[in-house]
Amino acid sequence: MGLIRTTFTTALLGATGAASGWAVWTRNSKFIPISPTDPIFSSPAYARQNPNRNPATQDLCQRKVPLNKIKPQLLEKDGKLVEAFAAGVWSGYGFAYQRSYLSKKYQNTTTTAHQLWTAPQFQSSTYEVGTQVTDHFEVVSKSPTSIVFRCGDSPLNTGVRDSDGLFEMKASIDKAEGVAVFELKSVFFKGTGKSTQKPMPEHIEFAHRLYTKLWMETAVGNCIL
Template identity: 50%
Template sequence: MGIIKKVTLCTFGLGTGALGYLGASTSIVSPIPEDDPLWRSKSYAKYNSHRNPSTQDVCLKRIPLTKIKPELLQHDGDLALEFCRGVWGGLGYRFQRAYFARKYHGPATAAQLWTVDQLARSAYEPGTQLTDHFEVVEKTPSEVVVRCGDSPRNPSPRDSDGLFVIGAAVDRERGEVVLKLKSCFFRSSSKVEGIQGPMPGWMEMLHRWYSRIWMETGSWKVTR
């Protein structure tokens, strides 16, 4: 997928120490469990109407409640929204944001979110478009669901399509906050035979490390 190719240099530029930290502080679950709400969501039914095979995973990070900004735990929805702001406005997305801004920012996309400040302050309501490559399609107190894979100016089925779910929940029993970045990429333009998702193995590996980067830098927004 084009998005992943454009961050290859950024990913390989990380030192081994940083990779080790990311690997230890985050985890990847693949495939997404069968009982995950994504599979029953209206967005998945709408955008993957052919039920095509997908490249899918969940990046997880657990953080002790004592390290979370207390004001984010007072009202339902504040934690997930702030984490979403951290993902898009954070350091992990800076390179890609700048690249897209140079290539796609213009009169036709002026109403979209482009600057770091816009991305760090948005309410991420459904219909919000980001850097001409993402659009919010669902929002709940615990998750923000974003369509990806092509410009939001193309609402039609696509050769490259997918859903990216940014979520946060409190695990009171363990005294932790659980942050999630859920990815599901597929072709929506036509029926695909077989069980193979759209990403080759090497690209899937890069995607997972990029998810870890987004997770880590996005988490800074919710921690003390």
């Protein structure tokens, strides 16, 4: 999982250095357990990418926002809220350091020219299946409330990978509670061979949770008034 570890550590150092008050800023983002019966584990992508059902490092971050704080135009048509949420993840400064790192290493005018690299591209995309982001993420499924990306290596590497994962962005409406519910779900695993251990050590898992909270806040910022 070398690429994942390097990317998270590099990005976290840059992001937390730029946002010294992140602990207060991210206090409304909460981690909740992922059910063993979560649909992500029975998805075609998970079965295809983790054929041996190796153990996964996983987390689910949730943030609730009152509906009266959501941009009204995002509630007018199914799918617009989750698209804006995804755009906020990729175009926000929570991802800026990682985006710069990936751009310097992988952006070119040939093999990655079709991918999304800039804030205007992130903001205008509707994230259809097959959309590739910064040579590290690819949309593998989409619904009106959910966009799931494959991650862990270049999308140009289409086979089973040693370092692999799924990253779901979800935005749904709870009318009874009067809130929009935003979720970031990550599941990382070793795709090749057979393993009995999770792919990430505890300190990298901890760093990823901090980084996820930064992504959550910058993404929600793209959806609120």
